[in-house]
Amino acid sequence: MPVPFKICVDCEDPHRLAAFWAEAMDYKVEDHSGLIAGLLAQGIITEDLLTEVDGHHAWKTLAAVRNPDDPFDQASDAGRGMRILFQVVPEKKTVKNRVHLDLHVGRDKIESEVERLEALGGTRLSDRFDENGATWIVMGDPEGNEFCVHS
Structure with a gap:
């Protein structure tokens, strides 16, 4: 049976990164306020969290x-x-990521996507690579986590 998973990213400002990646990938920032309200009402958590x-x-x-099209609780x-x-x-x-995301946008949209992501707070970290039929540009998110805009 396949194992469900999520990708976890260590960071300094989770809300800034969630906003960036939601825009970058056309994803939805999860709204946990309903769960939080219930936990507060039951006294399970406190406001300091x-x-x-x-x-x-x-x-x-x-x-x-x-992904806004996937099932959710x-x-x-x-x-x-x-x-x-x-x-x-x-x-x-402090060092290069050992795991990173590739955003597959198509060869003809790489440059325009890099510009859009720069406007959202991303940083272009490399020139364009063309190797073995693939094309990509390495970028950093607002905290410097590397990712690729890929063909």
């Missing part, structure tokens, strides 16, 4: 994005399909 994002409660140390808004979780860690990023 929370922040406010776009006028509603959110977890202070994590945020997630999901109605109570928590957590995706049950392709999903990325951003979680605060105390240490800063």
Whole structure:
């Protein structure tokens, strides 16, 4: 049986990265405020674990994005399909990622997509690569996590 998974990204500002990646991938930022309200009402959590994002409660140390077309949990808004979780860690990023995302946009859209992602806060980290029939440009998200805009 296949194992469900999510990709977890260590970071300093999970809400900034969730907003960037939701725009970059046309994903949806998960809204955990319904779950949070229930946990607050039951006294299971306290306000010190929370922040406010776009006028509603959110977890202070994590945020997630999901494919808007995949199934999700109605109570928590957590995706049950392709999903990325951003979680605060105390240490800063210091070396190249061992795992990264490739955004497949098509050969003719690579440059325009790089420009769009730069406008969202991404940074172009390389020239264009053309190898073995593939084309890509390496970029960094707002915290420097590498990813590729790929053919």
